[in-house]
Amino acid sequence: MRLLTSLATAAFALLVAQAASAQTVALGTTKGGSTGQVGTAIANIATTAGEIRVIPQETANTAQYIPMVDQGRIEFGIANYPQTAFAITGTGLSEGKPSEHLQIVATLMDFKSGMLVLKASGIESTADLAGHKVPRFPDNSLGDFVIRAVLATADLTYDDVEEVPMANFPSMFQGLKDGTLDTSIATIGSAAVMDIAAAAGEVKFLSFDEADDAEQLDSVLPGTLVYDVTGSEQPGVEGETKIFGYPYLLFANDETPAEVVTAMIKALYEGKDALLATSPMWDTFYPDTMARATGLPYHPAAAAFYEEKGLLPEG
Template sequence: MNHLKTKTVAFAVLLLFASATQAQQLGIGTMGQGTSGYSMGAAIARVLSDNGIDALVQPSAGTSAYLPLIDMGELDLGIANAIEVSDAVSGQGYFEGHALKNIAPAARLYPFRVGIFVRDDSDIQTVADLAGHSVTYGFTSQATMNRVLDAILAAGGLEPSDIEQVMVPNIVRGVNAFLTGQADGAFFAAGSGKVTEADASAGGIHFLPLPESDEAEKRLQSVIPQAYVDTLEPREGLTGIDNPMPMMAYDYMLVVGTHVPDEQVARIVTILRDNKQALVDSFGAFQDMDPDAMYVDIGVPYHPGALSVLNSKN
């Protein structure tokens, strides 16, 4: 009886240990595999795990799917752009009427450049040339992306009605539609694995440059105030960028649930700030991260634990 009791106690201890271990693992919400968002999350999870914080990427269809999970405490961290984070916390845009009050930005990761790409053998060379052509659109599981694409079109002097809209649920499905010939142009982020895949499958693709003028940037910001025009230089890993390319840019953020303790958030931000090279080694786009500029005012308060590291005012 004593032997059985000892075994029972030992088993209970093991269960408690397993539960504690599982509870310590952080879930990071990201877009699907092949997206820059997924690659960012995977790099962050690896660096955190290498520095004693167990983290696991949990991809889904889009930010409108996983930001609410962070708000409910079912996920801990997430990758989202500044537009989405501001809208979600303040209850604007897609999140109008159902603000996510239990999430907060924790750190600026790096500027994110997006654009529309076409096949190399296409006669489409500028955004303005897209008039009358088919372009991926809709993004029902990534509602903010419609506004981003509308901003790109606006910079090129176009309205959404000027293109033939090929409706897709998310940007990954949009590339698939492009590859099957349903669209002449597809919207995606520069430097993404999915763009490299598209390049190989389509026999070559290139992004379309934005006009380099103050008027074009004003049209861009009339749709997305947080956006700006940034020239991306060609480098290894930037498929479809063969020449200096003016593109739409906005900042990507690490988002955290308010249920995550201040001390843990401070430790997460510190690890990321102090391990840029490890992030770059995992995902090259992190070379644009500035450890001294991980705070940017996006109009909503940061997590207190992050502010304790970033030394910035709410």
């Protein structure tokens, strides 16, 4: 009995020592919304793995923490493929302001989003948004690019709708709840969709045309695809439903230590089940496709990990 007690005490002491010695790093994410959910899940899974301690660094939007990662003030950040590509290349949202110190760590999941409306509104298509209250984000913000891309699929512009100024995504979600807006960008399976439905009544996603709309969306937001989510049994999906989306990426400052990046990747690579348990948004996260983002620079430690696993795309 004394031996068992001694062994248990020693094991506990080892766990405490490991936790105390784990390096603390920060992960840029948003306060609330889908990105906030993803950031919290990553931080929890990576911290639980024990090699690093990850603290979410919450800001109002991704545009606020991307420069913080680029400047080395925090180690990691998450964003969709279009915004990350714009930041690295200094185009689009980041025109003339390249973030030269960002490097890719992993592709996470496909962020499947769309335009959410209340069923009672009678809005059945993007063309029906004409004359309705639509969020108007600051020029050249991510929300601005998304809304302009969506309207363009129906040959609409801001001139064809009633613009309602919005500061960020949480205020947009609230706008659909309280009637300030008639539509909102939303991610399938996210808490925001469920919250809106609980507060304002039944919701539905407007459907896009895979053949006609995908090219238009991609021309404004590089990397954007149209996904068929018909039959997914998620709130807001009724009948044939096709929504837009893009891969979500984890990136790091290029001087983030190799051992920290490797610890982060390893925790995610081995944590599929734990991540999926946090939200159905993770159902398109596949460890063997964590290196599928192409055309962007990878952190050397990430490249080494994926090369060892045989996951780096050829070329």
